[in-house]
Every structure is written in structure tokens, then in C-alpha cells.
Amino acid sequence: MAEHPMPPPAPMSASTQRLRNLLFAALGLLVLLNVFIHPHHPHFGLETIPGFWALFGLAGAVILARGAKGLAHTVLGKDENFYERGPED
Amino acid sequence: MTEFLHPSLFFVACAAAVWLLPGRLGRWLPPVAAALAIASVLAMQPGSHTRISYLGLTLGLGRVDSLSMVFAHVFAIQALIGFIFALHVEDRWQHVAACMYIAGAFGCTFAEDYVTLFIFWELMSVASTFLVWLRRVPASTRAGIRYFLFHILGGLLLLAGLLLRHQATGTFAFEAADPAAARFYDTLIMLGFCVNAAVIPLHAWLPDAYPEATVTGAVFMSAFTTKTAVYVLLRAFTGFEILGIMGTLMTIYGVVYATIENNARRILAYHIVSQVGYMVAGVGVGTAMTVNGACAHAYAHILYKGLLFMGAGTLLYAAGTAKLSELGGLFRRLPWAFLWYMVAAVSISGFPLFSGFVSKTMTITGAAEAHHTWLALGMEFAAVGTFLSVGIKLPYFAWFGRPDPGIALKPVPRNMYAAMAIAGLLCFYIGVQPGFLYRLLPHPVDYAPYTPWHVLQTLLLLGFTGLGFYLLRRKLVPEAKLNLDVDYFYRLIGRWVLALARRPVELIDNWWTEFYNRAGLRGLMNVAGGSVWFDKRVIDGVVDGTAVGVRRVGHTATGVQTGRLQDYLAIAVVLGLAVFAAVWYAG
Numbered sequence: 001m002a003e004h005p006m007p008p009p010a011p012m013s014a015s016t017q018r019l020r021n022l023l024f025a026a027l028g029l030l031v032l033l034n035v036f037i038h039p040h041h042p043h044f045g046l047e048t049i050p051g052f053w054a055l056f057g058l059a060g061a062v063i064l065a066r067g068a069k070g071l072a073h074t075v076l077g078k079d080e081n082f083y084e085r086g087p088e089d
Numbered sequence: 090m091t092e093f094l095h096p097s098l099f100f101v102a103c104a105a106a107v108w109l110l111p112g113r114l115g116r117w118l119p120p121v122a123a124a125l126a127i128a129s130v131l132a133m134q135p136g137s138h139t140r141i142s143y144l145g146l147t148l149g150l151g152r153v154d155s156l157s158m159v160f161a162h163v164f165a166i167q168a169l170i171g172f173i174f175a176l177h178v179e180d181r182w183q184h185v186a187a188c189m190y191i192a193g194a195f196g197c198t199f200a201e202d203y204v205t206l207f208i209f210w211e212l213m214s215v216a217s218t219f220l221v222w223l224r225r226v227p228a229s230t231r232a233g234i235r236y237f238l239f240h241i242l243g244g245l246l247l248l249a250g251l252l253l254r255h256q257a258t259g260t261f262a263f264e265a266a267d268p269a270a271a272r273f274y275d276t277l278i279m280l281g282f283c284v285n286a287a288v289i290p291l292h293a294w295l296p297d298a299y300p301e302a303t304v305t306g307a308v309f310m311s312a313f314t315t316k317t318a319v320y321v322l323l324r325a326f327t328g329f330e331i332l333g334i335m336g337t338l339m340t341i342y343g344v345v346y347a348t349i350e351n352n353a354r355r356i357l358a359y360h361i362v363s364q365v366g367y368m369v370a371g372v373g374v375g376t377a378m379t380v381n382g383a384c385a386h387a388y389a390h391i392l393y394k395g396l397l398f399m400g401a402g403t404l405l406y407a408a409g410t411a412k413l414s415e416l417g418g419l420f421r422r423l424p425w426a427f428l429w430y431m432v433a434a435v436s437i438s439g440f441p442l443f444s445g446f447v448s449k450t451m452t453i454t455g456a457a458e459a460h461h462t463w464l465a466l467g468m469e470f471a472a473v474g475t476f477l478s479v480g481i482k483l484p485y486f487a488w489f490g491r492p493d494p495g496i497a498l499k500p501v502p503r504n505m506y507a508a509m510a511i512a513g514l515l516c517f518y519i520g521v522q523p524g525f526l527y528r529l530l531p532h533p534v535d536y537a538p539y540t541p542w543h544v545l546q547t548l549l550l551l552g553f554t555g556l557g558f559y560l561l562r563r564k565l566v567p568e569a570k571l572n573l574d575v576d577y578f579y580r581l582i583g584r585w586v587l588a589l590a591r592r593p594v595e596l597i598d599n600w601w602t603e604f605y606n607r608a609g610l611r612g613l614m615n616v617a618g619g620s621v622w623f624d625k626r627v628i629d630g631v632v633d634g635t636a637v638g639v640r641r642v643g644h645t646a647t648g649v650q651t652g653r654l655q656d657y658l659a660i661a662v663v664l665g666l667a668v669f670a671a672v673w674y675a676g
Contacts, residue, residue: 023555026552027552027553027556030545030548030549030552031549033545034545034549037541037542037545038542039542039546040540040542041458043457043458043462043465044457044462051549053546053549053550053553054549054550054552054553055553056469056470056473056550056553057473057549057550057551057552057553057554057556057557058553058554058556058557059557060469060470060473060474060554060557061473061474061477061553061554061556061557061558061561062557062560062561064344064345064348064470064473064474064477065348065477065557065558065561065564065565066561066564067345068345068346068348068349069348069349069564069565071345071349072349072568072570072572075573076349076572076573076574077349077568077570077571077572077573078570078571078572078573079570079571080569080570080571081571082571082573083571083580
């Protein structure tokens with residue numbers, strides 16, 4: 001079966017746009033809540049800064065996605081039949 | 090006897106019955122055996138039961154305490170769920186293999202000494218290898234050989250360690266080792282355990298073999314092998330700091346590979362490495378809280394990981410492929426599989442109200458409170474990766490993402506959905522009623538998961554991971570590629586050994602053929618009858634079955650090859666026992 005390609009980005013419908021904005025608002029609200037809710041026993045200093053874990057999540061996702069894909073595109077990624085080929089053939 | 094009935098008995102009896110019963114009747118027995126196992130686990134009383142004498146040794150088959158109970162509890166439940174999921178499978182050998190495999194897991198869990206442990210340990214290796222082979226495709230045959238060879242290595246490390254330990258201490262007792270006074274034999278035993286716990290860099294057998302196993306076999310394997318290993322590590326090596334570091338590295342290593350993998354079942358397999366990492370780290374940190382965390386996470390993990398494999402297995406069963414690059418848009422056509430998969434996905438990601446939240450945060454908080462801040466941060470980073478790859482990427486590309494490629498779907502049997510529903514409801518139940526799980530743990534629990542801060546922190550972490558995916562979603566498109574892992578090295582070594590061995594073996598083969606072709610006297614021919622057998626069976630077996638088979642000149646040989654491998658396997662087991670007996674009598 002052939003790989004089927006990712007379609008080009010379609011223009012977003014109004015309802016999708018609304019949903020996206022709602023989710024963004026929810027994320028903003030979480031950071032706002034973080035201003036008022038703190039850990040009782042912070043395990044390290046940075047944890048008390050509002051939005052630390054938000055930044056950690058976002059940065060973590062970006063670093064992981066970029067880093068892992070980078071590895072896959074350089075050293076790790078091989079053709080799917082890589083191991084099926086014998087040493088001499 | 091009423092206070093302890095060994096659950097393995099039910100599964101061994103069931104395996105025998107499924108084997109002997111005619112027709113399709115046998116399929117109904119395994120769920121019954123699992124139900125009996127649940128009853129026997131619930132009725133068990135703490136203590137040391139079922140001691141038997143064997144070879145002048147006293148073997149303890151029934152150590153029941155708070156640690157073995159947690160694992161036995163979830164093993165029994167998962168056995169029931171797995172067998173309901175497998176109810177439609179007509180191949181009786183799959184049921185026999187699964188029964189023997191689970192019998193092995195229970196045997197390890199209740200083993201009081203290393204000899205008993207070793208016997209059941211090997212039973213698990215052999216039986217699980219069949220769960221790979223019984224998919225009966227060339228790729229699974231090959232993956233099964235590598236899987237089995239690697240587990241032989243692990244078994245040998247364990248065997249060497251336990252024999253050396255016996256020589257030094259005079260006992261086979263399976264007790265905790267002292268981290269401050271660890272000896273060489275302890276290291277050997279720990280390495281043997283680490284093979285099964287898929288501790289990097291000994292992990293490659295797992296993502297290599299699990300995606301090639303049968304649809305239902307992978308569900309069983311995801312539950313028992315690694316978690317039995319976590320149990321034995323907890324039993325013997327709590328507080329060994331190296332495990333804390335290796336466990337945290339595992340959590341990250343697994344998610345890096347899961348982020349770039351294409352095959353859904355291989356993504357999940359890498360997530361086993363990652364999730365078991367949390368447990369291994371908990372063992373290594375070794376405080377009451379992280380030990381509890383490791384047990385709780387093992388319990389929760391068995392349920393949601395089984396469910397994830399059921400979801401991905403359903404994709405494979407229905408669509409005939411588990412490769413994300415070939416799937417997409419199946420949300421409308423497999424809505425129930427999607428729903429239950431998502432329950433498991435949010436559980437593994439540690440969303441509040443689901444099981445991962447009450448177990449994962451316990452290990453991380455425990456590590457932080459024991460002042461292992463870097464380990465805790467590493468595990469939080471892995472939590473980001475978990476949600477990114479298994480919570481968003483996999484479902485996005487399998488169920489949404491692209492338009493439906495229009496694959497013809499095979500109808501999914503109802504029993505598969507029933508099993509997913511049970512597992513999904515349990516994931517949710519544990520998430521909202523963590524007391525159910527916490528009561529089972531070996532140490533008293535002083536941890537409240539549902540504080541405003543824990544919930545907010547988790548939502549921040551996961552919410553912004555989602556934002557990261559949204560921004561990079563076009564970069565994360567799965568690619569039909571293979572990613573190198575450390576199995577590259579042992580595949581390479583295997584190839585060299587074969588290349589080296591092939592020439593001498595061929596030489597002997599040619600010489601032998603020549604010999605009895607030339608000396609074609611009648612009288613000699615009778616003698617040669619035996620040689621022909623030897624030639625066909627042994628030399629050609631070695632040459633064709635291994636050298637050529639592994640070099641994959643023809644896929645047609647697979648059927649024959651599987652038959653021969655069973656012979657090799659039997660020989661390997663007999664040899665292992667012979668070595669053991671010899672060492673035992675000599676010592």
C-alpha cells in the first residue's frame with residue numbers, strides 16, 4: 001500500500017476557528033490560574049514562577065519534535081527494507 | 090490448601106484442556122481459567138505456601154505478601170481482559186501459548202527462591218516466543234528468533250548470577266540485595282532482570298518483536314514480561330541508584346523513538362520502554378513513595394497499555410496495516426475503537442480523572458521529594474513526549490489528519506470491543522477512585538493526587554504540549570521509514586557469525602555428500618541411511634534453516650523453518666536443563 005500524502009492545509013471553517021480560539025483561551029486561563037495557585041512545597045525555585053510548566057510543556061514538545069525528527073532525518077532513518085537486504089546482495 | 094491455590098495451576102490445566110479438546114470448544118476455557126485466577130488471588134492469605142522438594146532443594150512456589158499481591162491482582166484481571174479480547178481466535182496454539190505464558194508470570198510472582206523463579210522465567214520466554222511466531226508470517230518468524238535468542242542471553246545471565254550467588258552464600262533465597270554491598274553475582278542477576286525490563290541498551294528486543302506478534306499476543310506480552318521484571322527488580326534491587334538513572338533515561342529514550350515511528354504498534358512498544366522507565370526509576374530511587382509509585386504505575390500501566398495494544402490491534406485487524414502512513418480518517422468507521430483508544434491515551438498521558446494521573450505523578454513527586462530533581466524533570470519531559478506521540482500524534486494520524494484512504498475494513502468481533510470496554514472503564518475507575526489502587530500498595534500511602542496544584546500543573550504541561558503539536562503538526566507527519574536502534578549491532582554480529590560459520594559448514598556438507606556419493610557400495614548405503622538422516626536433519630537443517638533462512642533467500646521456506654525452530658527450541662530447553670542439572674550435581 002502506498003503512503004498517502006498529507007493534503008495541503010485547507011482554509012479553516014468558522015466553527016473550527018471558533019473551537020481553536022476557545023482552546024487558546026483555555027490555555028490562557030490556565031496560565032492565569034497559575035498566578036494564584038502555587039505549589040505548597042516547590043521542589044525547585046523555578047516551579048514558583050507562573051507559567052513555568054506551560055513553558056516546559058511547549059518547549060519540551062518543540063525540542064522533542066525537532067530533535068527526534070532531526071535524528072530520524074540524519075542518522076536513524078533508513079529505508080523500510082533496510083534489514084531485508086543481505087550483506088552481499 | 091484453601092488459603093492458597095496457585096493461579097498458574099488454572100492456566101496450565103487450561104492449556105492442556107485447550108490442546109486436547111476437539112473443535113472450537115477450547116476457546117471458551119481461558120476466560121474461565123482467568124476468572125478462577127481472580128477468585129484465587131482474592132482469596133489468598135499472606136504467608137509462604139506450597140513448598141515442594143525437588144532435587145534435594147526446597148522450592149517455594151507460594152510467597153504471598155503485599156508486593157506479590159499487587160502484581161498478582163492486576164495480572165489476573167489483565168488475563169481475563171486479554172482472553173476476552175482473544176475469544177474469537179480459532180488457532181488453539183495461540184491460546185495454549187498465552188496460557189503457559191501467564192502461568193509463567195504467576196509462577197515468577199509467587200516464587201520464593203531463585204530456582205523456582207528461573208524455571209518460570211524460562212517458561213515465559215518460550216511461551217511468549219510462540220506468541221510472536223504464531224502470527225505465521227516471515228517477519229514474525231525472524232523477529233521471534235531474535236526475541237528468543239536475546240531472552241536466552243537474559244536467562245543465562247540470571248542463571249550464572251544465581252549459581253554464583255549460591256556458591257558464595259549457600260542459598261537460593263530470593264530476597265533483597267543490599268545496594269551498599271552488591272557483589273558481582275548481584276550485578277549478573279540484575280542484568281538478567283534488566284533484559285526483561287527492557288532497560289536500555291538491552292531493550293531492542295521489545296520494539297523489534299512486539300509489533301510482529303499476533304494481534305492478541307501483543308496484548309498479553311505488553312502486560313506480563315516487563316512487569317514481571319519490574320516486580321523482581323522491586324523484590325531484589327530496590328534502592329540501587331543506577332536503576333533510577335537508567336529508568337529516567339528509558340522514559341526519554343522511548344518517547345524520542347515513539348515520536349518518529351510510523352507503525353502504531355511499534356510506537357506503543359517504545360512507550361512500554363518509556364513507561365517501564367518510570368517504574369525502574371521508582372525502584373532505583375527506592376523510597377516508600379517511589380516503590381508505591383512503581384507498583385501503582387505497573388498496575389495502571391498494564392491496564393492502559395493492554396487497551397492501547399487492543400486499539401492498535403483493532404486497526405491492524407480491521408485495516409490490515411498498523412502503519413500510520415497508510416491510515417487516516419478512520420474516526421467515522423471505527424468510532425468505538427477510537428473512543429477506547431483515547432481513554433487509554435489520556436490514561437497513559439496522565440490526564441486527571443484517568444489512571445496514569447494517580448500513579449505517574451506519585452513516582453515523579455516521590456523522586457522530587459527524595460531530592461532527585463533531575464530525575465523528576467526528566468520524567469516530566471518524558472510525560473510531554475508521551476502525550477505528544479501516543480496521545481496526539483498516533484490518534485491524529487490514524488483517525489483524523491488525512492482523508493480516509495478508503496481501505497476495506499474487516500468487521501471487528503464484538504468480544505474485542507467488550508474487552509476494550511472493561512479495560513477502559515477500569516482506567517477511568519482507578520482515575521476517579523485512586524483509593525482502590527492505593528489500598529493494594531505495599532507501603533501506607535501518604536499522597537493525595539487531586540490537589541489544585543497537581544491538577545493545574547498537569548493541565549498546563551499537557552495543554553501546552555498540545556499547543557506544541559498544533560504548531561508543528563506538519564513536521565510530525567509519520568514517514569514510512571525504519572529507525573535504527575541497538576538491534577542494528579546484534580543483527581550485524583549475527584550476520585558476521587553466519588558468514589563465518591557458513592563456509593565451514595558448507596565445506597563439511599559438500600565433503601559428506603561427496604563421501605557417500607563416491608563410496609556408493611550397497612553395504613555402506615545401509616550405514617549411510619543414518620548419515621543421510623544426519624545430513625538432512627542436522628547439516629541441511631543448520632545451513633538451510635539458519636543461514637539461508639536468516640538471509641531470507643526464499644519466503645517459501647517459512648513453514649518448514651518454523652517447524653525446525655520448534656526443534657531447536659526444544660533442544661535449547663533440554664540443554665539448559667542439562668547444564669543446570671550438571672552444575673547442580675557437580676557443585
